[in-house]
Amino acid sequence: MAEIRQLDSHVADLIAAGEVVERPASVVKELVENAIDAGASQITVEIQGGGMALIRVADNGGGMAAGQLPTAFLRHATSKLRTAADLAAIGTLGFRGEALAAIAAVARVDVFTRERGALEGASLSLEGGVPGRVEPAGCPEGTTMVVRDLFFNTPARMKFMKKDTAEASAVAGVVQHLALSNPHISFRFLKDGAEALHTPGDNRLDSAVYAVCGRDFALGLVPVEGSGEGVGVSGFVTRPENGRGTRGMQVFFVNGRLVKSQLLTAAVEEAYKNQLLKGKFPGCVLHLTVPVDQVDVNVHPAKTVVKFVHERQVFSAVHHVVLDALERQGGAAAQTAPPGQPARQQRMAPRPDFYRQMDAAAFRGAAGKGERGAAAQAPFVTRVPPADTELGGRATVRDVFQPPRPVPQSGRGQAERPLTAPPAVQAGPQPALFPAEKAETVFPRREAPPAAEAGGPRQEDPLRQAPGGETPGQTAMTEERPAPWRLAGEVLRTYIIAEDGENVWLIDKHAAHERINFDRLKAGLEPVVSQALLTPEAVRLPPEDLAALLERRELLEEFGFQVEEFGPDSLLVRAIPADIDAVQTWETLEMLAEKLRLGGAADPSAARDAVLHTMACKAAIKGGWVSDRAELQALVEKVQSGAVRYCPHGRPVAVKLTRYELEKMFKRA
Numbered sequence: 001m002a003e004i005r006q007l008d009s010h011v012a013d014l015i016a017a018g019e020v021v022e023r024p025a026s027v028v029k030e031l032v033e034n035a036i037d038a039g040a041s042q043i044t045v046e047i048q049g050g051g052m053a054l055i056r057v058a059d060n061g062g063g064m065a066a067g068q069l070p071t072a073f074l075r076h077a078t079s080k081l082r083t084a085a086d087l088a089a090i091g092t093l094g095f096r097g098e099a100l101a102a103i104a105a106v107a108r109v110d111v112f113t114r115e116r117g118a119l120e121g122a123s124l125s126l127e128g129g130v131p132g133r134v135e136p137a138g139c140p141e142g143t144t145m146v147v148r149d150l151f152f153n154t155p156a157r158m159k160f161m162k163k164d165t166a167e168a169s170a171v172a173g174v175v176q177h178l179a180l181s182n183p184h185i186s187f188r189f190l191k192d193g194a195e196a197l198h199t200p201g202d203n204r205l206d207s208a209v210y211a212v213c214g215r216d217f218a219l220g221l222v223p224v225e226g227s228g229e230g231v232g233v234s235g236f237v238t239r240p241e242n243g244r245g246t247r248g249m250q251v252f253f254v255n256g257r258l259v260k261s262q263l264l265t266a267a268v269e270e271a272y273k274n275q276l277l278k279g280k281f282p283g284c285v286l287h288l289t290v291p292v293d294q295v296d297v298n299v300h301p302a303k304t305v306v307k308f309v310h311e312r313q314v315f316s317a318v319h320h321v322v323l324d325a326l327e328r329q330g331g332a333a334a335q336t337a338p339p340g341q342p343a344r345q346q347r348m349a350p351r352p353d354f355y356r357q358m359d360a361a362a363f364r365g366a367a368g369k370g371e372r373g374a375a376a377q378a379p380f381v382t383r384v385p386p387a388d389t390e391l392g393g394r395a396t397v398r399d400v401f402q403p404p405r406p407v408p409q410s411g412r413g414q415a416e417r418p419l420t421a422p423p424a425v426q427a428g429p430q431p432a433l434f435p436a437e438k439a440e441t442v443f444p445r446r447e448a449p450p451a452a453e454a455g456g457p458r459q460e461d462p463l464r465q466a467p468g469g470e471t472p473g474q475t476a477m478t479e480e481r482p483a484p485w486r487l488a489g490e491v492l493r494t495y496i497i498a499e500d501g502e503n504v505w506l507i508d509k510h511a512a513h514e515r516i517n518f519d520r521l522k523a524g525l526e527p528v529v530s531q532a533l534l535t536p537e538a539v540r541l542p543p544e545d546l547a548a549l550l551e552r553r554e555l556l557e558e559f560g561f562q563v564e565e566f567g568p569d570s571l572l573v574r575a576i577p578a579d580i581d582a583v584q585t586w587e588t589l590e591m592l593a594e595k596l597r598l599g600g601a602a603d604p605s606a607a608r609d610a611v612l613h614t615m616a617c618k619a620a621i622k623g624g625w626v627s628d629r630a631e632l633q634a635l636v637e638k639v640q641s642g643a644v645r646y647c648p649h650g651r652p653v654a655v656k657l658t659r660y661e662l663e664k665m666f667k668r669a
Contacts, residue, residue, distance in 0.1 A: 020102035024051025025170035030099035035059035046190040050167030060142040063115040066122035075101040105129040110146040112139040128153045169547030176212045181253045183208040196568030214540045222329045226321035229313040232289035233321040243280025245590040248542045254288045259306050267318035494623035498636045502659040510623050511647035512635045517616035518648040529578040530560035539586050540570045545593030579619035588618045613648045
């Protein structure tokens, strides 16, 4: 057995530093929390090179006595705890006494401090945890900590650091959260000499939210104030119509400490039940006041996870206070632009139905009269066919031009004159046209008529009996054999019903189309087409999301995105993939950033799949959209052929019900 020896103090300090100092953002968090505990009303944070080259934190707090400086950098030295009983009621942000010692062990540190009322201050320099001499210094009241060359003596840690932009964004996120938790303190954040954040410190949370989260987010908030069962809740939540694409803008503070809690997230989202669109999440900035002996903040080294003694009471208080605020506001009232999205781009409505129907003769007649050109100015109209209307076995063709509305006939009110076809087209039975306000174009479906399916003589399509084997203005279609399945219809505008012999299939059209898009993009058989935005759009994101996107900028450009950094917390989007609607720009980038941040930041393959998943999802048919019969047939064909089985997220695309299972449901088996 190897000999057991006590570690050298320097090695022990480096190990302890690894638990506390993970990256520059960790250093900033510890130093700013010490400044808050010191009673500062103004705090300035400055970084250079993402925080790896320089971190400076200056405050106007109580300061330290010259004789206390060497003690402050010893391990487990703190002014915030005295006895073991104090651990049961921690009311300060810092309490473990390891921060300064851990930072000094892996960096070059200079500290300048002066107590309030003192005539002169003191300074101390440390390198690798080794202190120099305490010397008198002229400095303002408070404390200024300067950290240079982070990890200079632990080069192995350097390879785990990200790009300067990513590290700077992480530092910005820490400062923003601390500013939201302390609206009575004025925070100033400088990045490479430029001011990125400045809060007023007027003790108003809405002012801090406006400065940190931006105007769009702040204008879509509802104030929250209340208490219950010993738990106080205050802050702001977003209106239901301003739901976010991710949970990135849910911020919780417990007794002034930033926490991550699934309990609090569930309580807020439960209050929004039946008010948010599917796939949307509320944003919030909530402060909870809990008796210090009812919450344990010492359960995680990063102190971002807490444990409540009475979880049910905390859940109930948050849920009911938020619910009451939403009810007073009146639910989803005025429709405003989503946060981070320009007001001109309102929430995307269901896709207009661009499929129009009329017979071939009517189409040629309309084209001859120049109605297509006159209709270019007509608005798109989403129209759902009546439940008792049949397409008569006809597939439709996409046409973005809309003819003008027919002029009502005298004495008929708004009734339309039915379109008539020339004798050659009237050889067979004509399908009923939709009672629509616009004419539409229908081409023959490539399926066998009912007579052929029943084993009877095959009827020729009347549109194919024109001289030369094709109808003027159209190319003759190749005969196709009948498919082994039958499209029965669609329910809830989301699920396709098809039958295959003795089986009935329910197909999720969004999941199926999403898988088709994903496979096409991943195969790379055709280049990704990018569309330039007429006006570049500024998208404001949380710092962590912003860093995740900037770190993978080359990958985004490969798939049609053109983005660049625009200020401390925004992206300027100049182009997006052509398959994605421009209205979805902000939502797409927010979803993509979350995937990159959570699972695809380090692994290039995972990052690539994250981009493909997001693009495939946003370009796919959505549940609730009006789909053309030809689209439904194409999706069923892909599923029935076995090319599509699961969506990119692993969800099943189709569910099969056998005849026996159906008959068993109706007690026939």
